[in-house]
Amino acid sequence: MADLFPKAILLDLDDTILSYGSPAQCWQEVCGRFVVREGFQPQPVLKAILERGVWYWGDPDRHRRGRLDLGMARREVVAMAFLKLGLDNAGLANEIADAYTVAREEALQPFPGAMEALRRLRAHGVKLALLTNGAAEPQRFKVEKFGLTSFFDLILIEGEFGAGKPDARVYRHALEMLGVTPGEAWMVGDNLEWEVAAPQRLGIKGIWNDFAGTGLPEGSDVRPYRIIRSLTELI
Ligand SMILES: [Mg+2]
CATH class of the missing domain: 3.40.50.1000 (HAD superfamily/HAD-like)
Structure with a gap:
């Protein structure tokens, strides 16, 4: 042996x-919390964030830059999702991204x-x-x-x-x-x-x-x- x-x-x-658990579940929870508060439907926002996330992390150079500053990367992803949906609310976008960063860290075990x-x-x-x-x-x-x-x-x-x-x-x-x-x-x-x-x-x-x-x-x-x-x- x-x-x-x-x-x-x-x-x-x-x-x-x-383990962080599922990123999609974490985004869903955060979107539910903030988007509903603002009176929007959470599903289109969630879908746009997940799609932009796949695009963002799919490129090795962007991935390298993003993983060295995850808070910034997540703000960029949510900002792009808002842009795609025509939502003009940078404050809310940053709030969602930052809440995701906190929630991910809390889920870690x-x-x-x-x-x-x-x-x-x-x-x-x-x-x-x-x-x-x-x-x-x-x-x-x-x-x-x-x-x-x-x-x-x-x-x-x-x-x-x-x-x-x-x-x-x-x-x-x-x-x-x-x-x-x-x-x-x-x-x-x-x-x-x-x-x-x-x-x-x-x-x-x-x-x-x-x-x-x-x-x-x-x-x-x-x-x-x-x-x-x-x-x-x-x-
Ligand atoms: Mg790994």
């Missing part, structure tokens, strides 16, 4: 260790069993690195809020390191810091490009955390080493 575990595992944070899985991987002597994209302050805040520091030999935050996944420098730096070769490491996360395809190009085994249970997207040519629904399946 010596090779049950690799020497090192690189882990994603959001939607892998920490570790997936059931995730912390215990980390503890057990540590107990088996597996070296662990946390590789998370996003701005320094909010990502570091989450790491500390949930007491994650002690589990990891390396915590690499995009906003602190100066590059984010899927930039090869991120994975290479992690391997170097942990003192392992690509073949001795797994990368686990929910993003098929960042945590499976990109690390696999370097020889790291990519494990896809299909937390939502949607299965591989149709037409995807990414072939994960394993597909799991929860970190507990690693144990």
